[in-house]
Amino acid sequence: MSQSHNHSHAAGGGNEKKLALAVILTGGFMLAEIAGGLISGSLALLADAGHMLTDFASLALAWLALRIARRPATWKRSYGFDRFSVLAAFVNGLALFLIAVWICWEAYNRLRDPGEVLGGLMFWVALAGLAVNIAAFWILSRGEKGNLNVRAATLHVMGDLLGSVGAIIASIIIMTTGWTPADPLLSVFVALIILRAAWRIVKESAHILLEGAPEHLDRREIAAALTREVSGVERVDHIHAWSITEERPMITMEVVTAGDTDMDNIRREIKDYLRKNFSVDHATVEIKRNDVDCVAVNFT
Incomplete structure (x- = not known):
């Protein structure tokens, strides 16, 4: 007898609220950072503002994904x-790649043709940005790992x-030594760190x-364990494992048993x-x- 199951898993309401708050914080300060970067002439601030722009869009997409994930399963989309x-995470990872490439390109142009950078204004805007980002990071880090x-x-x-952090360090160097290449060089360093983490997400x-x-579903290990631990199991074949999301692993298999088993x-x-x-x-x-x-088939 077939059974009807609702495979939709409601997304955590707590995650939605955390993401919504992070969207507000990020979007609000992004405008201030763009203005500060244009006035001070700092690439580090403009690079951070550009990354914050993608963050604003990416956080909004992540929030939307959680909202959509709450929809119930249908006959067309049984899961x-x-x-x-997961698709939103993939897109966000690709966005990180693009913004990192943009930062490196702008840094190259700045090193070829250095311009004036107002270290003092750059410092205060970057410091305010650090406070906003720490708050947003703390909010999101308390979500589902x-x-x-x-x-x-x-x-x-x-x-x-x-x-x-990079913009703050660059502004201090500029204010104390007047060495403006610190601004694009530190921007490249931050971009490389972003690329490494983005690759893992993608x-x-x-x-x-x-x-x-x-990773935790090795079909060889599963077949050996079931044959060893479950009485009556003689062989396990055709194991297929995948996942809908990180939290929802799925598996199918064919099990051959002894003739007198239940x-x-x-x-x-x-x-x-x-x-x-x-x-x-x-x-x-x-x-x-x-x-x-x-043959007995079970769907759950």
Whole structure:
């Protein structure tokens, strides 16, 4: 008998509120930082403002993804809309790559043709930006650590935080020594840090979008464990593992049992074992006896 299941997982309301507050903080200060960068002539401030612009869009996208993920599953989308949050994380990671490339290009132009930089104004604007970014980072860091979408949003804010630190250091160097190349050089350093973190987000989100197996679900280990730990299991074949989001791993398998075993009991034991030892709440198990052509299929 088939069973109807709602595969939609409601996104955490706490994450939505945290992201909404981060959007307001980031968007509000972005305007001030753009003005400060234009008046002071600081590339570090303009680079940080440009990154903050992508942050504003990315945080808004992350917030929207959580809202969409709350929609219930339909017959067309039986797993719901959770995967949209992974797509948002992927887009946010790519945005980090683009802004880092832009910062490096602008830094190159500034090193070729240095301009005047008002170190004092640059310092105070960067200091205010640091305070805003620390507040936003603290808010987001208290969200769900396992949510790739929230992690990508937090990474954007962390990049802004580092950018503000870089701008503060550059402004101090400029005020004390007058050496303006410190501004573009520190901008490049921050961009390289952003690139390293962005690669991790893009790699993880792309792995999920390509239906890659979660790291903790090695089919060889699973087959050996079930054969060893669940009485009556003789062989486990055709194991396929993937995830809808980082928090929602899925697995299907075909299990061959001895002829005198209780198929329903083995199915329950397998599901319990997967839940307790591999954190898999959704498993589709096909069970076959090795002496008769009898198949039981379970969907959960």
